[in-house]
Amino acid sequence: xxxxxxxxxxxxxxxxxxxxxxxxxxxxxxxxxxxxxxxxxxxxxxxxxxxxxxxxxxxxxxxxxxxxxxxxxxxxxxxxxxxxxxxxxxxxxxxxxxxxxxxxxxxxxxxxxxxxxxxxxxxxxxxxxxxxxxxxxxxxxxxxxxxxxxxxxxxxxxxxxxxxxxxxxxxxxxxxxxxxxxxxxxxxxxxxxxxxxxxxxxxx
Amino acid sequence: xxxxxxxxxxxxxxxxxxxxxxxxxxxxxxxxxxxxxxxxxxxxxxxxxxxxxxxxxxxxxxxxxxxxxxxxxxxxxxxxxxxxxxxxxxxxxxxxxxxxxxxxxxxxxxxxxxxxxxxxxxxxxxxxxxxxxxxxxxxxxxxxxxxxxxxxxxxxxxxxxxxxxxxxxxxxxxxxxxxxxxxxxxxxxxxxxxxxxxxxxxxxxxxxxxxxxxxxxxxxxxxxxxxxxxxxxxxxxxxxxxxxxxxxxxxxxxxxxxxxxxxxxxxxxxxxxxxxxxxxxxxxxxxxxxxxxxxxxxxxxxxxxxxxxxxxxxxxxxxxxxxxxxxxxxxxxxxxxxxxxxxxxxxxxxxxxxxxxxxxxxxxxxxxxxxxxxxxxxxxxxxxxxxxxxxxxxxxxxxxxxxxxxxxxxxxxxxxxxxxxxxxxxxxxxxxxxxxxxxxxxxxxxxxxxxxxxxxxxxxxxxxxxxxxxxxxxxxxxxxx
Numbered sequence: 001x002x003x004x005x006x007x008x009x010x011x012x013x014x015x016x017x018x019x020x021x022x023x024x025x026x027x028x029x030x031x032x033x034x035x036x037x038x039x040x041x042x043x044x045x046x047x048x049x050x051x052x053x054x055x056x057x058x059x060x061x062x063x064x065x066x067x068x069x070x071x072x073x074x075x076x077x078x079x080x081x082x083x084x085x086x087x088x089x090x091x092x093x094x095x096x097x098x099x100x101x102x103x104x105x106x107x108x109x110x111x112x113x114x115x116x117x118x119x120x121x122x123x124x125x126x127x128x129x130x131x132x133x134x135x136x137x138x139x140x141x142x143x144x145x146x147x148x149x150x151x152x153x154x155x156x157x158x159x160x161x162x163x164x165x166x167x168x169x170x171x172x173x174x175x176x177x178x179x180x181x182x183x184x185x186x187x188x189x190x191x192x193x194x195x196x197x198x199x200x201x202x203x204x
Numbered sequence: 205x206x207x208x209x210x211x212x213x214x215x216x217x218x219x220x221x222x223x224x225x226x227x228x229x230x231x232x233x234x235x236x237x238x239x240x241x242x243x244x245x246x247x248x249x250x251x252x253x254x255x256x257x258x259x260x261x262x263x264x265x266x267x268x269x270x271x272x273x274x275x276x277x278x279x280x281x282x283x284x285x286x287x288x289x290x291x292x293x294x295x296x297x298x299x300x301x302x303x304x305x306x307x308x309x310x311x312x313x314x315x316x317x318x319x320x321x322x323x324x325x326x327x328x329x330x331x332x333x334x335x336x337x338x339x340x341x342x343x344x345x346x347x348x349x350x351x352x353x354x355x356x357x358x359x360x361x362x363x364x365x366x367x368x369x370x371x372x373x374x375x376x377x378x379x380x381x382x383x384x385x386x387x388x389x390x391x392x393x394x395x396x397x398x399x400x401x402x403x404x405x406x407x408x409x410x411x412x413x414x415x416x417x418x419x420x421x422x423x424x425x426x427x428x429x430x431x432x433x434x435x436x437x438x439x440x441x442x443x444x445x446x447x448x449x450x451x452x453x454x455x456x457x458x459x460x461x462x463x464x465x466x467x468x469x470x471x472x473x474x475x476x477x478x479x480x481x482x483x484x485x486x487x488x489x490x491x492x493x494x495x496x497x498x499x500x501x502x503x504x505x506x507x508x509x510x511x512x513x514x515x516x517x518x519x520x521x522x523x524x525x526x527x528x529x530x531x532x533x534x535x536x537x538x539x540x541x542x543x544x545x546x547x548x549x550x551x552x553x554x555x556x557x558x559x560x561x562x563x564x565x566x567x568x569x570x571x572x573x574x575x576x577x578x579x580x581x582x583x584x585x586x587x588x589x590x591x592x593x594x595x596x597x598x599x600x601x602x603x604x605x606x607x608x609x610x611x612x613x614x615x616x617x618x619x620x621x622x623x624x625x626x627x628x629x630x631x632x633x634x635x636x637x638x639x640x641x642x643x644x645x646x647x648x649x650x651x652x653x654x655x656x657x658x659x660x661x662x663x664x665x666x667x668x669x670x671x672x673x674x675x676x677x678x679x680x681x682x683x684x685x
Binding site for chain 1 (some may be wrong): 213220227271272273275276291308311316317320327335336341342343346347349350353354356410411414632635
């Protein structure tokens with residue numbers, strides 16, 4: 001037990017530190033890398049909760065695909081952060097005031113009656129060794145949550161359509177390859193045979 | 205889960221399949237034959253209405269049926285709202301075709317995205333769990349963000365889409381946070397189970413109220429009531445009118461269903477808490493909406509602020525928490541959808557080729573240019589102002605009756621006073637149309653189907669008013685009042 005707790009606190013500390021670093025570091029590349037670190041720590045915590053499938057998916061999909069893509073975008077775009085931070089100090093007093101008020105209210109609610117204390121919930125019993133998290137998840141997705149699952153798919157489809165509809169444009173006057181035309185081309189379109197008299201070498 | 209249960213969602217499946225079919229058919233169409241897309245879209249909404257009306261699940265006094273493990277609910281209220289969504293959607297498509305054609309924006313994406321948004325509206329109306337509410341909401345929002353930015357060459361369109369997107373994401377986040385609190389307090393995502401859990405443990409839990417605040421924020425944003433109204437004027441002004449037609453009508457019906465299901469079916473025991481929140485939202489919206497609309501010279505912004513005040517009235521109907529109040533509110537939101545579509549249809553009608561009619565001055569002397577369309581605009585404005593026998597009057601009357609019956613006289617008086625103030629800007633449009641000289645003498649031309657749809661819309665506004673009792677009865681029986 002004590003080992004598990006130590007691991008939990010280690011992952012949690014790293015995650016909180018990384019999450020704060022994401023929004024405070026100046027260099028966007030570092031911010032993305034800290035986000036990767038936060039994801040890894042979250043995956044570790046999920047592993048402790050016996051949610052292996054989610055942990056692996058988080059690493060594979062988010063760290064492996066999404067964040068790498070993000071890193072590419074950040075590197076390609078060469079964002080100048082100075083104009084983005086303009087007006088930061090101007091709005092800071094109001095923002096801090098609102099944020100502090102919200103934080104105090106949240107804490108008052110969360111601490112009010114100990115609804116979220118560890119004492120409120122019994123320690124869940126560990127699952128047996130033949131328990132498969134992936135199988136359970138799959139069964140739930142295709143039975144209880146079939147409709148939400150399908151609708152989530154439709155939402156992703158809409159995202160694709162929207163992205164294409166908003167960005168795809170056919171500009172006139174762009175030189176592009178037409179593979180069909182390239183394949184169809186015949187010899188007499190590209191090769192011209194010219195008849196000419198043979199020339200005598202000079203000097204004879 | 206069996207086939208019969210699956211069939212309950214037949215209208216949803218139909219719209220989903222047709223949206224995909226339209227997307228694929230468009231790939232094989234040449235540009236001059238795009239009219240087929242419009243036909244297919246109209247066919248979709250007509251058949252969806254027929255499938256919905258041919259419901260045979262209501263036997264032996266059954267009031268509602270659930271499917272997909274309680275995620276989905278089919279009841280008379282949902283059916284009425286869906287059928288009116290289809291009717292309004294048909295009008296939206298007919299009006300938009302004219303606009304899209306004359307502004308060279310006639311692409312199939314508009315129809316695909318609109319149908320996906322309609323699917324979101326249907327799913328939200330039938331949502332019976334917090335998960336489905338969120339997913340339906342996101343399906344509407346994502347489609348609408350893209351529709352707002354549909355005119356890619358318009359800077360204002362992109363700007364308002366961006367504003368809408370940022371604010372909408374914030375609102376979704378708030379809603380999700382509130383849902384997580386409610387889930388934490390009750391341990392269920394399904395609305396009836398939540399109601400049961402709250403009933404068992406008592407409603408004085410601060411955690412529940414805390415979650416409720418965020419849920420109300422999410423609902424208020426979807427309605428666009430003060431103080432969560434910032435996006436409405438900008439989006440109405442910046443987005444293409446074809447999109448505004450949709451935004452201002454159909455999603456409001458879904459927002460009503462969402463508010464009813466969440467607040468009454470799910471959090472009914474917290475009524476005393478959400479009543480106070482809705483009351484302040486309603487008063488602020490009616491006051492600010494009407495006062496700000498007076499100052500507008502842009503017709504779209506004026507209609508935007510008028511939306512805000514109308515949504516305040518819908519809130520008024522919701523807050524007594526009685527079945528009469530819900531019925532009145534549902535009646536109001538349906539009526540508002542019909543009126544709103546007609547008003548933006550007129551804006552589209554007056555838009556000359558490539559130039560949008562934005563200024564109130566564009567309505568000057570409309571009676572001399574075309575008395576028929578001026579009469580329809582007059583109907584719409586009188587109805588929005590709440591003049592009998594137009595339908596808007598009965599909607600306001602029912603809502604106020606519900607509020608008075610709940611013993612909140614001061615709310616009703618405030619609402620009436622500001623509705624009278626609001627009548628000023630509606631009547632100003634009528635004054636412009638009938639008593640001023642036209643600034644622009646070009647004749648107004650519209651395709652036959654556009655004129656027919658606008659005429660039908662005008663007849664609906666007048667007819668639903670003169671024969672208002674039938675629709676009121678339908679709305680009331682949906683809630684068993």
